Amino acid sequence: MTERRWRGDYVFLFENLILKDFKIRYRNMSLGILWSLINPLVMMTVLSFIFVRVFATRDGDAHNQPFPVFVLCGIVPFNFFVGALMSGATSIVDNAGLIKRVPVPREVVPIAAVLSNCVHLLIQIALLLLLTVAFGRHPNRYWLWLPPIWALYIAFVCGLALGSSAINVYIRDTRYVLESFTTVLFWLVPIFYPFSIIPLKYKDIYQFNPVAALVLALRNILMDGTAPPISLILNLTIAASFALGLGFLIFRRLKLRFYEHI
Numbered sequence: 544m545t546e547r548r549w550r551g552d553y554v555f556l557f558e559n560l561i562l563k564d565f566k567i568r569y570r571n572m573s574l575g576i577l578w579s580l581i582n583p584l585v586m587m588t589v590l591s592f593i594f595v596r597v598f599a600t601r602d603g604d605a606h607n608q609p610f611p612v613f614v615l616c617g618i619v620p621f622n623f624f625v626g627a628l629m630s631g632a633t634s635i636v637d638n639a640g641l642i643k644r645v646p647v648p649r650e651v652v653p654i655a656a657v658l659s660n661c662v663h664l665l666i667q668i669a670l671l672l673l674l675t676v677a678f679g680r681h682p683n684r685y686w687l688w689l690p691p692i693w694a695l696y697i698a699f700v701c702g703l704a705l706g707s708s709a710i711n712v713y714i715r716d717t718r719y720v721l722e723s724f725t726t727v728l729f730w731l732v733p734i735f736y737p738f739s740i741i742p743l744k745y746k747d748i749y750q751f752n753p754v755a756a757l758v759l760a761l762r763n764i765l766m767d768g769t770a771p772p773i774s775l776i777l778n779l780t781i782a783a784s785f786a787l788g789l790g791f792l793i794f795r796r797l798k799l800r801f802y803e804h805i
Contacts, residue, residue, distance in 0.1 A: 556647060560638075560655035561662075564630065579663040580670055583618050590614045590735045608766055609678035612671070616761040617734030619667045624700060624754050625725045627660040631704025632711050632718055639805040649798050650791070653708040657701050668693075675765045685764045688771060692760050695779040699753050702786025709797040712804050733758055750775060753782040 588611075595610050634656035635642065635649065642649060668689075676682070711717040732755045733741070741749055749755045756778050760771035 556651055557655050557658065560652065561659040564656060564659040579666040583615060583622060583667050583670065586618050587611050587615050590618075594735055609674075609680075612674050612678050612680070612766060613737075613762065614735050615671050615674060616765060617732060617758045619664070619671050620696065620754055620757045620761070621729065621732055621734055622667065623660060623664045623696075624728075626663065627657040627697075627700045628703055628707065628721060628725070629718065630660060631656040631700070632707035632721055634704070635708045635712050635801065636715075636805055642805065643802065649801065650705065650794055653704040653794075654701050656708075657697065657704045661697065664693075671761075671765070680765055680768065683768055685768060685770050688760070688764050692757060692771065692776065692779060695776075695783045696753060696757050698783040699779070699786045702783065702788070702790035705787075705790030706793040709794040709801075712797065712801055728754065731755070738762075751778050751782070753779055753786075756782075 591610050591614060594614075631653040634653045638652050641647065642652065707717055707721060731749075731752065733749065738746070738749065738759055750759070756775045760775050760779075763769050763771045763775075
């Protein structure tokens with residue numbers, strides 16, 4: 544019922560929640576937002592050294608491709624997924640004081656947590672695009688696919704954040720389950736290996752995985768200079784719609800008793 548009495552400014556609420564998350568994350572850090580660049584660069588450098596110099600990867604989709612860009616196409620979506628999902632899952636508990644004092648629509652809290660990670664995402668996308676150009680892949684008309692596929696991906700993560708944040712209020716082990724899940728997911732997304740080496744019977748599973756689908760779409764657009772397959776766009780659309788619908792349903796069912804558990 545409190546959500547129905549809300550007559551405040553949604554933009555103001557989103558801005559303050561995002562700013563609060565941003566300040567808390569970088570409090571007492573000397574490098575601050577630069578970590579958004581340092582983390583993917585370090586990971587990209589390490590993976591490039593291991594698979595180009597140590598294992599001398601020369602097969603599949605990585606053949607004659609700039610491996611730093613190849614691997615960054617996987618790191619950026621994966622990092623955003625992990626950061627946004629984890630902050631979204633704990634957002635209701637972390638903002639318990641606000642929820643108890645102010646009759647804000649509670650759905651705004653996990654969505655704002657996801658959107659706060661978009662600040663880091665934009666920085667990492669800029670890094671990815673700069674490296675793409677530096678390695679000789681120039682902007683073309685297929686780059687227009689980037690905004691819609693990222694929008695679908697963010698919507699997908701918002702849906703997961705809504706559902707997991709509501710469950711986490713009742714089951715505090717949820718965040719640890721998600722941490723284990725993302726560890727496994729790192730190996731199930733083609734971050735440092737090409738899609739071409741995946742056995743045929745598993746290819747459809749990868750393409751229905753929204754994280755893997757975005758990685759493949761980014762490589763189509765930025766490295767191959769082609770439009771992503773319609774099947775990938777369709778899979779992202781289905782995943783985003785399903786995740787948002789299920790997330791809102793779970794949140795709506797569970798939010799009525801939040802006050803008793805936070």
